[in-house]
Amino acid sequence: MIPLTIRGACPHDCPDTCGVLTDVVGGQAVAFRADPDHPVADGWLCAKVRPYLDHVYHPNRLMYPLRRLGPKGSGRWERISWNDALAEIARRWRDILDTHGPQAILPYSYSGTLGLVQMVVSSARFWNRLGASQLQRSICGAAAEAATEATLGARWSADYADVLNAKLVVIWGHNPISTAPHFMPWLRKAQRAGCTVVVVDPRRTGTAATANLHLAPRPGTDGILAMGLARLLVEAGHHNEAWLQQHTVGWPEFRTRLADFPLDRVADHTGLAPDAIRHLAHLYGTLRPGLLKFADGINRNFNGGQNVRALLALPAITGQYGIAGGGVMYSTSGYVKWDAGAVHHWEGCPRPGRSVNMNRLGEALLGEANDPPIASLFVFGANPATSTVAAGKIRQGMLREDLFTVVHDLFLTDTADLADLVLPATSQLEQTDLHKAYGSTLLTYNAQAIPPRGECVSNWELMSRLAQWMGFDEPWLHQSPDEVIAEVLTATAQGNPHFEGITLERIKAEGFVKLATPGVPFAGGVFPTPSGKVELRCDRLIAAGHDPLPGQFRTDSDKNGEGDSLTLVTGASHHFVTSSFASQQGLLDHAGPPSIEIHPDDATARGIADGDRVRVFNSRGWCELRAIVTDAVRPGVVVALKGRWSKISGTNNINHLTTDTLADFAGQAAYHSSRVEIERAPESRPLEGVLI
Numbered sequence: 001m002i003p004l005t006i007r008g009a010c011p012h013d014c015p016d017t018c019g020v021l022t023d024v025v026g027g028q029a030v031a032f033r034a035d036p037d038h039p040v041a042d043g044w045l046c047a048k049v050r051p052y053l054d055h056v057y058h059p060n061r062l063m064y065p066l067r068r069l070g071p072k073g074s075g076r077w078e079r080i081s082w083n084d085a086l087a088e089i090a091r092r093w094r095d096i097l098d099t100h101g102p103q104a105i106l107p108y109s110y111s112g113t114l115g116l117v118q119m120v121v122s123s124a125r126f127w128n129r130l131g132a133s134q135l136q137r138s139i140c141g142a143a144a145e146a147a148t149e150a151t152l153g154a155r156w157s158a159d160y161a162d163v164l165n166a167k168l169v170v171i172w173g174h175n176p177i178s179t180a181p182h183f184m185p186w187l188r189k190a191q192r193a194g195c196t197v198v199v200v201d202p203r204r205t206g207t208a209a210t211a212n213l214h215l216a217p218r219p220g221t222d223g224i225l226a227m228g229l230a231r232l233l234v235e236a237g238h239h240n241e242a243w244l245q246q247h248t249v250g251w252p253e254f255r256t257r258l259a260d261f262p263l264d265r266v267a268d269h270t271g272l273a274p275d276a277i278r279h280l281a282h283l284y285g286t287l288r289p290g291l292l293k294f295a296d297g298i299n300r301n302f303n304g305g306q307n308v309r310a311l312l313a314l315p316a317i318t319g320q321y322g323i324a325g326g327g328v329m330y331s332t333s334g335y336v337k338w339d340a341g342a343v344h345h346w347e348g349c350p351r352p353g354r355s356v357n358m359n360r361l362g363e364a365l366l367g368e369a370n371d372p373p374i375a376s377l378f379v380f381g382a383n384p385a386t387s388t389v390a391a392g393k394i395r396q397g398m399l400r401e402d403l404f405t406v407v408h409d410l411f412l413t414d415t416a417d418l419a420d421l422v423l424p425a426t427s428q429l430e431q432t433d434l435h436k437a438y439g440s441t442l443l444t445y446n447a448q449a450i451p452p453r454g455e456c457v458s459n460w461e462l463m464s465r466l467a468q469w470m471g472f473d474e475p476w477l478h479q480s481p482d483e484v485i486a487e488v489l490t491a492t493a494q495g496n497p498h499f500e501g502i503t504l505e506r507i508k509a510e511g512f513v514k515l516a517t518p519g520v521p522f523a524g525g526v527f528p529t530p531s532g533k534v535e536l537r538c539d540r541l542i543a544a545g546h547d548p549l550p551g552q553f554r555t556d557s558d559k560n561g562e563g564d565s566l567t568l569v570t571g572a573s574h575h576f577v578t579s580s581f582a583s584q585q586g587l588l589d590h591a592g593p594p595s596i597e598i599h600p601d602d603a604t605a606r607g608i609a610d611g612d613r614v615r616v617f618n619s620r621g622w623c624e625l626r627a628i629v630t631d632a633v634r635p636g637v638v639v640a641l642k643g644r645w646s647k648i649s650g651t652n653n654i655n656h657l658t659t660d661t662l663a664d665f666a667g668q669a670a671y672h673s674s675r676v677e678i679e680r681a682p683e684s685r686p687l688e689g690v691l692i
């Protein structure tokens, strides 16, 4: 039989949002590959998504609803029908509505899929209609987003190809070799053409290993480094006074503040040699255009917001915004802000009440949210027991006998293990969606390729079923995916010049379309801030309790009792997307056992040798990992990559140690401000664990 080829989009949390093709024979997907016509994918997929059919046809895929037998977390389940599952949810929720009101119900979703229908609208409409608690979605890039919008007015970036116009690229707290793979060919091409590549990262990542220069500062000190660089640039006359006068607000005050950042202080705080800082300032001052590239890893610390504000000042000081190959390449997300009215449909809904910060989930379940208490937790497209800060508290909270928890996922995750009911979710091949990207200016359509496996349902289909059981018959709760897309797209396109000529019909016919964005953002030095300028001083920040100028940094640290002497950095794994795919044996084999990188000086001081089993601990919890003794991490810093499932690792995972103290801006998670201690552990159970 000749296969039918269906065009789709990779739904995972990655800036590339590749176009994909699925070959289907008789309702079965038989081949999966990159769409050769998709300009970002360019004919290849990353190591984790290439074997996507192993994910779709994994023997452990959930196929039907499950109800818990025995105590919470005991791992015993019975199969139930969808009818019974939905009836039980409706019954429990009606009781909760009577006793506590709807805000006692908390939906928790995040980045399992990034689609408009299955993530954005599925996280909004039904929950608004129910009147549930809002979720503050601040786990990933909230501080950097707030900082960028305050300073530049919008998250706009050029496409990856713009790096070919740069003479210098500073990749700052970002590891694109793993996290934005399709940027790498452009970077290599630029490098071969003579572009100098600098990486600023406390770890010698795969990206750093191929750079011309690698600086490894202490985590969280990037703002101080940026202020120090700014001062050196001004001292050497590399600043552009005319541009600053014309296109910025607050330059005189900012300049005065630079007095606080003499080189010796900056070197002391960052742990970098003065010469290395001077060298970077010289490169940035002289190699023009110079591009600063970062993602969200850099904002996951107590100073995440102000650090990004300080970074964003550098292109302004040198007058490099609005030129090809210059400025900042952070995110293209701001070109498409889905129309909030069409996404949310607030009409007829209870007024939105409290918002629960996802980074306080454990504390919220344990009583911090008490008016009303959280009586029901509904998790979909997320795995908080694995991926959210202070996971031990989440586990403890989810074990509450009086909490009614439903988890909708493709797999029986660490989070699903703690549920009362587990519902089976479709994979991307079994659902329809539209995807914007955060690393490119394409919109990519995902056509459903195969029927749902077993009794799986998509997020949006589930929202419609829940609405039906709760007696909500508004048409906007029961649209088809294409109707949702058409409505949101039409509303978004109105008044947004980037959507010129874009319709759903066109996207479906062509598979993907390019937004009508300018090649260079902020051309002519015009910014969508209230002043129309770069806001070095941003008075809007005062209302939120922040210093309106960058340059004052928090000095508190994550204190967990005596001896917490190492900073824990938990960047992205190469073979997983957060915890997604981290139960796939082929990828686990590539990734090796769960481990922690430690500098030889820190290892020797603790009697730890390479390959030792170690216990990592602080006041929040512990986990056991395999030590990798390496100078790829700077002294004082240990690195354990994110994503490992506790149940597969044979131990708690690293998020049992991460801090739930929030960062400076926007309720951001501060994973990389966590402090830990490490000791040798006796060899007992294997760490590698077994597949569930």
Ligand SMILES: Nc1nc2c(c(=O)[nH]1)N[C@H]1C(S)=C(S)[C@@H](COP(=O)(O)OP(=O)(O)OC[C@H]3O[C@@H](n4cnc5c(=O)[nH]c(N)nc54)[C@H](O)[C@@H]3O)O[C@H]1N2
Pocket: 013, 014, 015, 111, 140, 141, 172, 173, 174, 175, 176, 178, 179, 180, 200, 201, 202, 203, 205, 217, 218, 219, 220, 221, 222, 294, 295, 296, 297, 298, 301, 569, 570, 571, 572, 573, 574, 575, 576, 577, 578, 579, 642, 643, 672
């Ligand atoms: N393969 C893969 N790709 C992914 C993901 C994944 O899990 N796996 N996750 C996706 C998601 S959710 C996101 S948000 C993006 C994130 O994309 P990135 O920001 O590129 O990813 P991270 O690895 O979180 O962080 C990048 C680097 O920041 C460094 N770092 C940490 N703290 C600091 C600091 O204070 N200063 C400096 N200078 N460096 C610091 C870390 O060592 C790490 O190498 O990637 C996405 N892509």
Ligand SMILES: Nc1nc2c(c(=O)[nH]1)N[C@H]1C(S)=C(S)[C@@H](COP(=O)(O)OP(=O)(O)OC[C@H]3O[C@@H](n4cnc5c(=O)[nH]c(N)nc54)[C@H](O)[C@@H]3O)O[C@H]1N2
Pocket: 013, 109, 110, 111, 112, 113, 118, 139, 140, 141, 296, 300, 380, 381, 382, 383, 384, 386, 387, 388, 408, 409, 410, 411, 413, 425, 426, 427, 428, 458, 459, 570, 571, 572, 577, 578, 579, 580, 642, 643, 654, 655, 658, 671
């Ligand atoms: N230690 C540490 N932890 C981190 C970070 C870090 O830097 N360090 N980074 C954080 C960041 S940046 C992010 S964005 C978060 C991400 O955290 P989460 O959003 O919780 O992402 P995942 O852990 O990948 O879990 C996603 C789940 O969604 C499921 N899923 C996939 N598609 C669908 C679908 O269509 N429907 C349903 N119902 N389920 C689906 C997957 O099977 C998976 O179990 O992790 C954070 N965790």
Ligand code: SF4
Pocket: 010, 011, 012, 013, 014, 015, 016, 017, 018, 045, 046, 047, 048, 049, 050, 181, 182, 577
């Ligand atoms: S995870 Fe990223 S690089 Fe991999 S296929 Fe998906 S969009 Fe492409």
Ligand SMILES: [Mo]
Pocket: 013, 111, 139, 140, 141, 296
């Ligand atoms: Mo993220």
